[in-house]
Amino acid sequence: MKIAITSQGDTLDSELDPRFGRAAYIIVVDTQTLEFEAFDNATNKNAFKGAGIQAAAMISDNDAQVLLTGFCGPNAFKTLEAAGVKVANDQTGKIIDVVKKFNQGNTVFADGANKDGHW
Amino acid sequence: MIISIASGKGGTGKTTISTNLALSINQKVQLLDCDVEEPNCHLFLDPVMETLEPVIAPVPQINLEKCTFCKKCMDICRFGAIAVLKKDVLIFDNLCHSCGGCFEICPEDAIIEKERSLGEIEQGTAREIPFIHGRLDIGQVMVPPIIKKVRSYTDPDIVTIIDAPPGTSCPVIAAMNHADFILLVTEPTPFGLHDLKLAVETVKILNIPHGLVINRADLGNDEVKKYAIKERIPILMEIPFDKKIAQIYSKGEMIIDKLPEYKEKFQILFDKIEQQVLAGGQSK
Numbered sequence: 001m002k003i004a005i006t007s008q009g010d011t012l013d014s015e016l017d018p019r020f021g022r023a024a025y026i027i028v029v030d031t032q033t034l035e036f037e038a039f040d041n042a043t044n045k046n047a048f049k050g051a052g053i054q055a056a057a058m059i060s061d062n063d064a065q066v067l068l069t070g071f072c073g074p075n076a077f078k079t080l081e082a083a084g085v086k087v088a089n090d091q092t093g094k095i096i097d098v099v100k101k102f103n104q105g106n107t108v109f110a111d112g113a114n115k116d117g118h119w
Numbered sequence: 120m121i122i123s124i125a126s127g128k129g130g131t132g133k134t135t136i137s138t139n140l141a142l143s144i145n146q147k148v149q150l151l152d153c154d155v156e157e158p159n160c161h162l163f164l165d166p167v168m169e170t171l172e173p174v175i176a177p178v179p180q181i182n183l184e185k186c187t188f189c190k191k192c193m194d195i196c197r198f199g200a201i202a203v204l205k206k207d208v209l210i211f212d213n214l215c216h217s218c219g220g221c222f223e224i225c226p227e228d229a230i231i232e233k234e235r236s237l238g239e240i241e242q243g244t245a246r247e248i249p250f251i252h253g254r255l256d257i258g259q260v261m262v263p264p265i266i267k268k269v270r271s272y273t274d275p276d277i278v279t280i281i282d283a284p285p286g287t288s289c290p291v292i293a294a295m296n297h298a299d300f301i302l303l304v305t306e307p308t309p310f311g312l313h314d315l316k317l318a319v320e321t322v323k324i325l326n327i328p329h330g331l332v333i334n335r336a337d338l339g340n341d342e343v344k345k346y347a348i349k350e351r352i353p354i355l356m357e358i359p360f361d362k363k364i365a366q367i368y369s370k371g372e373m374i375i376d377k378l379p380e381y382k383e384k385f386q387i388l389f390d391k392i393e394q395q396v397l398a399g400g401q402s403k
Contacts, residue, residue, distance in 0.1 A: 048197060048199075049197075049198045049199050049200075049214050050196075050199015050200060050211065050214050053199045053200075053214075056202060057203060057204060060204050061205075075214075078209065079202045079204070082204055082209055083204045083205070083207070
């Protein structure tokens with residue numbers, strides 16, 4: 001299964017970036033093979049508005065079925081939900097450890113945003 | 120003649136000046152409350168409202184039968200209001216600025232124009248003066264279209280006084296642009312001066328003649344005056360920090376009703392503004 005993780009760097013040793021829409025990178029990783037691709041999120045990071053929405057669409061485009069991040073706002077959550085991407089918030093640590101933890105099967109998925117929208 | 124009453128800092132006395140000036144001058148005048156996020160002139164004037172007009176704007180709606188999910192609409196949207204997914208397209212109405220880009224770029228003619236409400240305009244009379252104000256809908260953020268709609272009621276044959284919102288962003292520009300004179304209301308405090316400087320820089324870019332009213336003039340320090348002299352901005356009126364004025368304001372009453380000597384002071388203020396506008400016209 002492919003999952004997306006917000007990351008401060010572009011490798012599996014990087015720390016998770018708690019921000020979703022404005023994360024530095026979004027890493028899409030195969031949970032079985034650990035093959036991954038790191039997407040530079042600079043365009044969304046500097047977006048005037050709607051960063052979370054655009055990042056959510058990008059994750060859906062890359063066939064990730066799950067998003068692991070720190071905080072997810074209401075617009076992003078709505079988009080991910082429509083795209084059928086499950087969201088787990090409040091994640092921390094190195095990307096590789098986050099993936100390992102996910103593979104152990106203890107991840108709790110969110111049923112809503114855990115952050116207010118930005119105005 | 121259009122006089123826009125602005126300030127950098129909020130709470131310096133724009134509404135007090137706007138309402139009292141409008142009721143004091145010996146010319147035909149109308150008052151436009153352009154602080155549409157929190158209009159308050161009506162609290163002091165008790166106008167009788169006659170008409171209500173909605174302010175609407177187009178937002179896109181996607182016809183999924185025609186859509187090929189090409190993402191051109193999503194890419195052109197500067198505000199991230201459109202999310203094209205694999206089998207669905209989401210529109211976030213509140214982020215949309217109604218620029219029309221998505222309608223233009225869609226190669227499949229799959230975008231339908233839907234209307235949404237941004238706010239409303241009320242028009243009426245306050246003590247024989249034409250009075251117009253706008254009100255932004257709760258949850259909406261697009262302010263300039265409402266201000267422009269309020270200003271569409273401008274009568275070019277009489278004096279128009281505009282109560283502008285505070286700050287220096289788009290709504291303020293919308294309330295100041297194309298005015299003949301901008302009256303900046305400030306107070307002699309570090310906060311007042313800091314935001315006054317920002318407002319002056321904005322007015323300079325708009326290239327509109329401007330002058331100052333210093334409210335609560337005997338408070339704080341004299342840095343605002345020094346700045347005005349340095350920048351050659353005329354100080355047209357000073358209002359003291361008077362407990363009586365504060366009490367009148369807090370009851371929603373007009374200064375000129377309770378302290379009638381102010382009526383003449385506001386007339387003098389208007390005469391000075393008129394002189395400035397005439398002088399500005401000559402130098403151009």
